[in-house]
Each structure stands twice: as C-alpha cells, then as structure tokens.
Amino acid sequence: MELSLATRSVEEHTVLEVGGEVDVYTAPRLRERLVELVDSGVRNVVVDLGGVEFLDSTGLGVLVGAMKRLRVANGSFSLVCSKEALLKIFRITALDQVFPIFPTIEAATRGSDDSALS
Amino acid sequence: MATVRLSFSPAPVHVRTARLVGVAVARRAGVAEELLDEVRLAIGEACTRAVALHNQYGLADLVTVEMSDSEAYSVRVIDHAPIEASVGLTKLPPDELADESLTEDALTTGVGFALLAGFVDDLQVRPVDDGPGTEVRMVWPVQRR
Numbered sequence: 001m002e003l004s005l006a007t008r009s010v011e012e013h014t015v016l017e018v019g020g021e022v023d024v025y026t027a028p029r030l031r032e033r034l035v036e037l038v039d040s041g042v043r044n045v046v047v048d049l050g051g052v053e054f055l056d057s058t059g060l061g062v063l064v065g066a067m068k069r070l071r072v073a074n075g076s077f078s079l080v081c082s083k084e085a086l087l088k089i090f091r092i093t094a095l096d097q098v099f100p101i102f103p104t105i106e107a108a109t110r111g112s113d114d115s116a117l118s
Numbered sequence: 119m120a121t122v123r124l125s126f127s128p129a130p131v132h133v134r135t136a137r138l139v140g141v142a143v144a145r146r147a148g149v150a151e152e153l154l155d156e157v158r159l160a161i162g163e164a165c166t167r168a169v170a171l172h173n174q175y176g177l178a179d180l181v182t183v184e185m186s187d188s189e190a191y192s193v194r195v196i197d198h199a200p201i202e203a204s205v206g207l208t209k210l211p212p213d214e215l216a217d218e219s220l221t222e223d224a225l226t227t228g229v230g231f232a233l234l235a236g237f238v239d240d241l242q243v244r245p246v247d248d249g250p251g252t253e254v255r256m257v258w259p260v261q262r263r
Contacts, residue, residue: 021134023130023133023134023137023162023166024130024133024162024166024169024170025130025131025133025134054137054158054159054162056159056162056163056166056230056233057163057166057226057227057229057230057233058166058226060225060226060229061222061223061225061226061229062222064215064216064222064225065222065225067216068216068218072218085155089159089233092232092233092236092237093215093229093232093233093236094210094211094212094215094232095212095215095229097212098212098215098216
C-alpha cells in the first residue's frame with residue numbers, strides 16, 4: 001500500500017497521520033512533509049503510526065531526523081503506536097528509549113507536554 | 119529444491135517488489151505465518167542496504183535476491199560494492215542514536231543492521247565468491263506439510 005500522509009490539529013499539537021508502507025522508496029516523502037511542518041513554524045508534532053503497515057530503517061531514520069530538528073527548535077516530538085509488530089522494531093533498535101511513544105493521540109498530546117524535548 | 123532468483127536495478131522502488139516476492143516464496147516454502155513479518159522486514163533491510171551501496175559507488179549492476187527452500191528457507195541478497203564498504207553488525211546505543219552528530223544515513227545503516235541481527239537468528243554477511251561484493255544470507259525454519 002502506498003504511503004498516505006494527513007495532518008490535523010489537536011489543541012496546540014499538529015498530528016501527522018501516516019498510513020501504508022514507510023520504506024526506502026516512500027520515506028523521502030515523509031521527510032519532506034516533516035521538514036515542511038517544522039519550516040512552517042510547527043513546534044509540537046505527534047506522528048500517528050496507527051495506519052502504518054510496514055516501517056523500515058529508512059523510515060526510522062527520518063523520524064529521528066525530525067525529532068532532532070524539533071529539539072533544536074525547542075519543540076516536542078512524539079509517536080503514537082500500539083501495534084506490537086512496530087513496537088518490537090522500536091525495542092530491537094533501542095529507539096523506544098529515544099522516542100516518547102504513546103498508545104493514543106490523546107495520551108501523546110497530554111503527555112508530550114511533560115516529555116518535551118529540551 | 120525450488121529456487122527463485124530475482125535481479126533488479128538498484129532503485130528504491132524495486133525493494134518493495136523484492137519484499138513481496140520474498141514473502142510469497144516464504145509462505146509457499148512453509149515458513150510459519152507468525153514469522154512472515156520478520157521475513158518481509160529482513161529482506162527489505164538487506165535489499166535497502168544493497169541498493170544504498172550500489173548508489174554510493176555509482177554501480178548500475180543488478181542486485182540479486184536468491185530464495186531457496188531446500189531444508190530451510192534461505193535468502194541470499196547479493197551486492198557488488200567494494201568489500202571494504204561492508205561494515206560489521208553494530209547496534210548503536212540509545213544515546214548515540216539521538217546524538218546530533220550522527221547523520222541520518224549513518225543512523226539508518228546502524229538501525230538496519232540492528233533489525234537484521236534482531237530479526238534473523240541465522241544470519242551471515244560474507245564476501246561473494248567471485249569479484250567484489252557481499253552476500254547477506256538469512257535462513258528461517260520451515261514447517262513441512
């Protein structure tokens with residue numbers, strides 16, 4: 001399935017809903033969208049991985065890149081993910097210790113205030 | 119013994135095709151259903167690595183994926199990049215993953231290897247027999263019907 005990207009606002013957060021396959025072919029589009037958001041002044045980003053069917057190292061690299069950009073800009077970055085297959089990928093790569101990962105958008109928008117990247 | 123061999127030009131768009139074929143052959147070979155997500159991810163990572171190496175060295179040579187179901191399900195992903203490009207299996211610690219100085223490419227490479235090592239119990243990375251290049255060999259058990 002092709003990559004799908006949609007943004008919406010939830011309180012002071014911008015939620016980027018990602019769907020489909022995030023791989024070496026589609027990850028550049030995800031990177032572009034995240035860079036656009038940061039460049040347009042968005043500072044609190046929640047990436048919802050609920051619709052993601054496949055995520056590889058290229059996609060993970062893009063997510064880390066976005067988190068670093070927001071850290072420099074004093075913003076916050078968090079992920080929403082409850083799929084065990086994806087959570088296992090974060091555990092194996094130790095990225096579960098790098099990203100704030102929440103089970104729901106509600107928890108992310110509430111919790112990322114506390115875990116804002118400094 | 120049945121073997122399926124797929125060769126593709128080193129373009130990211132073809133990695134998905136390799137994943138799809140690899141999983142289809144795995145299913146046919148009798149790899150357990152619960153392992154298929156890992157097979158898909160591992161084949162994708164090995165092919166992504168090969169495509170990145172060919173692009174890094176400006177090589178138009180085809181990347182080859184060879185799948186065989188004799189005894190177990192084995193997949194070989196073969197590139198033709200200089201052997202010194204084949205870094206070992208390294209897992210980056212969390213503090214390095216978040217480090218500003220680590221480039222996205224370096225992070226992706228490290229994470230890719232962590233995924234291969236984490237998802238494939240039987241994994242070998244070795245030089246190809248003829249000419250430059252490396253072979254990533256992955257093996258999964260099959261359930262005989």
